[in-house]
Amino acid sequence: MCQTLPVRHDLLDLPVLLLGAATALVDGIDARVRARGFTDIRPAHGYAFVRLAPHGATAVELAEHLGVTKQAAGQMADELVRKGYVERRPHPHDARARLLVLTERGWACTRAADEAADEVLRPWADSLGPDRLATVRAALAGLTTPGRIRPTW
Amino acid sequence: MCQTLPVRHDLLDLPVLLLGAATALVDGIDARVRARGFTDIRPAHGYAFVRLAPHGATAVELAEHLGVTKQAAGQMADELVRKGYVERRPHPHDARARLLVLTERGWACTRAADEAADEVLRPWADSLGPDRLATVRAALAGLTTPGRIRPTW
DNA sequence: TCAAGTAGACAATCTGCTTGACCATATAGT
């Protein structure tokens, strides 16, 4: 009977479920990446790797991807260079810019993260089955807005 | 061209979708809460409100809920008290402790956040329809692990 | 060729959080 009034009571648990699932995913991947020996990086660095992996990027491009200032991106780049995951190369078309690219260690870490994500998601996906998985995928795609991946707390 | 390489089993786009959806949700709610006049709080405070709303909580309980130290929780409590969202009361059963409870302004903000969440989720839920929404809800519940809601970046 | 825009480095600062120490109160063991 209460259902005839606001249905929003059903909607309010979704934030908790969605954020809880995102947390479980991030923490699960992080734990497995650490278990593979990459103990000096945090999930935030993974977001940087996502942008750097295909063909590298400049500090400004990285900053836009992460949703931070270019100075903050430059500092993260410093850290990743110091830890051996990234190297700075001269930019082929712009002498002002430097191209940030993954080192072999950076690629190894990226592969470890992919394996970790697979380990976390596979049992979940298997229990859902292909049909429901497709439904979930499409539903999440409908809520996602193009742009940042990391919320501002 | 690159598409012929291994697609990594299709599971690797899920982190992006899931985190993107969580980001869109958090940012969407935050923007609408601000539009309702609560401009001096951040999404992180919302997680505190979730714990304080039912019956209040001590600083230590709040710290456990947020996954931070008791000092950090105490500092957030200070801030929320200063801004008028929370007040400290003597704890009924423990003279050491203080019970943190929402003020009327705190409750108003909580209601605003509920409305904001509804606004963000309703069009999405309507476009899914009840069946697929139930599928998504159950799937997310299967991935969520009980505990924190907020990942460590 | 020259003015405006852009990439990035350097410096100072802010904020949220941590660790460590401490006091007041509660609770359990004898």
Added chain:
DNA sequence: ACTATATGGTCAAGCAGATTGTCTACTTGA
């Protein structure tokens, strides 16, 4: 009842990640 230990909270110092502001080197377009 008394004492030892555990717990809630606060104070203080410091750190890490981010910010704003400024500067130089290089690019781009009129």
